[in-house]
Amino acid sequence: MIPCTDESLLGYIKRRSDAEGFPEARGFLTTLGQTYGRATVEEPERLALELDLDLATMEQILPAKQPMDAALDWSFHRMRRDPVCPACIAARQPRRKEWRHALVTACAEHECQLIDQCPGCGDDLTLLGDGYAACLCGTSYGDANAVPAGPFETEFAKLIAGHSAHMGGIDLGSKEGLHTARTVWFLCANMARARTGKEGKATYPKTVAEARIRLAGIQPLLIDWPKAFDEHVVERWNTPGAEGLTAATRLGPWYRGLLSQKGALAEALLSRCLSVVSTVCGDAYKTRRHRDGAAWMSAAQAGDILGIRSERIVEAVRAGVIEGSQGRSGTGHLHTIVRTQDIEEVREQRKRSATKEKVRNTLGVSRRQFELMEEARFFGAECRVASHPCVDGSFDLKNICTAVDGIRQVARVKSAGVDGMVAFRKINLRKTTDRTALLKIYRLIADKKLRAVKFAEGDSLGDALFDAAEIDRLLQDHGGARSWTAGDVAEFSGWKPECVTGWCEQGLLQATKGKRGSFYVWQITEKALSQFYREFHVVSDLAKEGKTTSRKLLASLADRGISSVGSQPAGTSSRGHLIRTRDIARMIAFPPS
Secondary structure: OOOOOOEOHHHHHHHHHHHOOOOOHHHHHHHHOOOOOHHHHHOHHHHHHHOOOOHHHHHOOOOEOOOOOHHHEHHHEOOOOOOEOHHHHHOOOOOEHHHHEOOOOEOOOOOEEOEOEOOOOOOEOOOOOOOOOEOOOOOEHHHOOOOEOOHHHHHHHHHHOOOOEEEOOEEEOHHHHHHHHHHHHHHHHHHOOOOOOOOOOOOOOOOHHHHHHHHHHHHHHHHOOOHHHHHHHHHHHOOOOOOOOOHHHHOOHHHHHHHHOOOHHHHHHHHHHHHHHHHHHOOOOOOOOOOOOOOEEEHHHHHHHHOOOHHHHHHHHHHOOOOEEEEEOOOOOEEEEEEHHHHHHHHHHHHHEEOHHHHHHHHOOOHHHHHHHHHOOOOOHHHEOOOOOOOOOOEEHHHHHHHHHHHHHOOOOOOOOHHHEEEHHHOOOOOOOOHHHHHHHHHHHHOOOOOOOEOOOOOOHHHOEEEHHHHHHHHHHHOOOOEEEHHHHHHHHOOOHHHHHHHHHHOOOOOEEEEEOOEEEEEEEHHHHHHHHHHEEEHHHHHHHOOOOHHHHHHHHHHOOOOOEOOEEEOOEEEOOEEEHHHHHHHHHOOOO
16 A cells, blocks of 8 residues: 555555554554654654655655645644545545645635544544544544635645645745745734734644634735735834834834745735835835935845845945935934845846856866966956946956857867867966966967867866967967976986986076976076086986996096086985086196196
8 A cells, every 4th residue: 555646644644554454543553663753754764664665655745844845844744633624534535745734724625624623522633543534433524514614725725735826916836835834824923912022923723723713814914915915014014112214123023024935925925015115104215205216125125136235235325336325214223225227237247247266167277377367368358347346256257258159169170189289277387487478378369369179169268178289389489588497307318307406506507496386496498508518517427428437437537636516415425426518628638647
């Protein structure tokens, strides 16, 4: 036996209990070692195992804290009664899941009132004290009279059941149930005057009768629309002791609570509330003395629209960046209003603007490379936006993406191996230490004079591939004097990197300290390397050519009065010995007698 569509978890348990021959659900769950409550919801695996159900099937009817289905909202889950529809029971239909909602008092299908007391003995229909269709006294719930439900009860039940409904002057879709239930409860809770003086703190109704009383209190507000709701707002505005000139201060927690609600119904209520306070009550935000025909709003509303703190808008008005008006109420609160059209313009500007970090992530380049691109003026003035206190970032992301698309469109399809290509993100100071040449290459790419060989749709600029040979040629043509690191010199000369570094540190090989990527390295120009070749000979190279060892060669030179330079200790020995060219020339010119 598996759950039916729209059947409640408790209804399924009772249907299984009847099938197993138990008069009440409590005895059935006891034999399974289970109970019904929070533990059941928190650990559904155990119950699913005992009921021989797939967990996925169980979760479709399981209450939750933030469900997609309004009928399964654990916040509104009934824990005192298990009401039923007499017409559904008479037709042998399953107990529906929306009946478990604390505010549902009617059957969405038969539009009749739910009952939570036995029509025979009058006992309460508790969670586990009966079976699927009858009381322990033997009375079938299907024998009870099906009393027609009120229009609002029916509309609300339909919405929680996943159907469309009409209330608050609008048609609500089937997916609006979750938000609408919370908005309806907000209205219900604020209709009851608490003894402590705090509104909105009422407890959920425990019985169908209590729920019916709560719904009856707000039924006119949502059915007799908008007359009853307008009167309700005016009544709150004129409450004895209410102070302030705006909806936020005059209506107090009720208005702020309405602002926090979500969904189509909440938006309709808020819109109507603002209309009433502006045309009837005299909200200072809405009755501004300007007669320019423009619509105005508060800084708080503008902040919600833009997704920023209202203080930023207040400062923008004070600085004269946004047109607005400011004034203080009797309580000292600073009221700021701005034109709706100006806020819409700022919102469009915020959609286009972006910070450096967002632009870098979009382009797929590093922070250091992006700084070089800015130095090369890779993006023109049209890719910048004017500084604004309500806008984050100074870049126009839309125009930047347009510029990148232009680079993509001129890409030339060229067949080359991966080794013959270099990605744009690799064309940086790690590839070359020549800053001038690098900036020139960036400008050529931005001006579309240097075209990518592969730049697929959807790839970021950092993924664009360029001809590696062409990049190397441009680096050489447009750069200054060519330079190598100590490692580069060691690689093509066969000398040890430590020796080359030591000669640089001693000043024998002219070099400058520079940064490649995040590392400091010695940079050696062609001129410096040529000068080194003229002034010195490496002893290890001479020994190799003479088919001897460096040690014997150094001893022989010492006998002739020639000492080496540039050596560095290496364990118990040394390496990196150099002989000056002039000493060799003198030895040849004046051989020992």
